[in-house]
Amino acid sequence: MTHTEYTREILDIEDKNIYFNENCLEIRKEGPLKVKVFHGFLTYTPEYCEHCGCISKDYGDIIKWGFDKNCLVKINKVANFNAILLLDKQRFLCKNCNHTFTARTSLVDFHKQISNNTKLSVILDLMKKGSEKGIAEKNNISTNSVNRILDSICDDKLIKNNGHLPISFGIDELTATKDTKGKYAFIIVDQTNRNIFDLLDSRKNIDIEKYFKRYSRCEREKVKFITMDLYAPYYKLMHSLFPNAILIPDRFHFVLQPRNALDKTRIKSISKYNPDYRKYKRYWKLLLKNEDELDDKKMFYSPNFRKEVTQKYIVTYLIHKNSYIYSSYNYYQGILKSIRDRDKSKFINIIHHFDKTTSSQYITKTNKTFLKMEQYLVNSFDYELSNGIVEGINNLIKQIKHTACGYRKFKHLKFRIMLIKGLCNPIKS
């Protein structure tokens, strides 16, 4: 093996027009770091002139005209040291048009410093979780360069659905980036393969409608189930877009309504001057707990009660001290139980026999929502599907945003999510 072949192999350079001499390696110190600097040169006989297209038939039409010295190319690390290649690029003079031009190489794009190998390595890193700053450090380039590479591979059309919609999907919203129309973006998750179907930069009805109308009516009629939270505007829209779909509110969000109402009732009813204020403040979590799970055996000392108590004792005490809290508590526990036991008739019974006169304004409002959405809420009892998988993916997205310290462009965030979730592969295409 010659020096050239040897060095090319080490640096994984495929371009056969790059040559290395003996002593091509120099170790430089950059602060505390060692940098491996390789010196090489690029030369070949060009087939034609880049300016006039004159084909080089005889020697003499295009002649070698010195070198562009020391063009910096950032290459992959060598034995974990940062490495750069200083490449002398051959210049040519075309005698036909009297213009000069520089030799090109597949190692690095024209006018660029980052080698294509490094780019590839960055793309592979972008497909894994991890901050862009970390990727930049690992590949010895700037964060801006990582962003530019991400930008260059971003292509919205990469999300190909072949015009088909999932039979069953979940929708949700997530906080978006600064360049989106509203505060929230919109996510569609395929319930069958449990992966993201698509991300939209707006959750406004008009944009969602526009998005789904790209699919044929026939395709939309095939959709059987849609899970979502209790955000009312979605229901009307989804119903009109997907006439055959059963809309299933997520059980978790469903319980959240009376739960939050109970909590608000507690805060509103118990003022700072109430003698039991501290007890409520300390033990509010027990009120929200499922009453069947309250411990009524284990005694512990409570400084607020100044005696040994059980969880059950505390809750009984707290709910009997205030009639609004009492009725709200029973309402919440009733709903909770009906959902846990999948007892649809119990649920219907509770919301239809609701007594407004003894209830707090918050619970009254909750019940009103429930009555309004009854036709959808009953579906949660009849079908197993929930929005859990959507929430899970939403959490992953939050994590991605967090490790990257936020994204300014929605396009970048979306593409990064797609890369990490394996929904597109820029290397294959």
Ligand SMILES: [Zn+2]
């Ligand atoms: Zn020319």
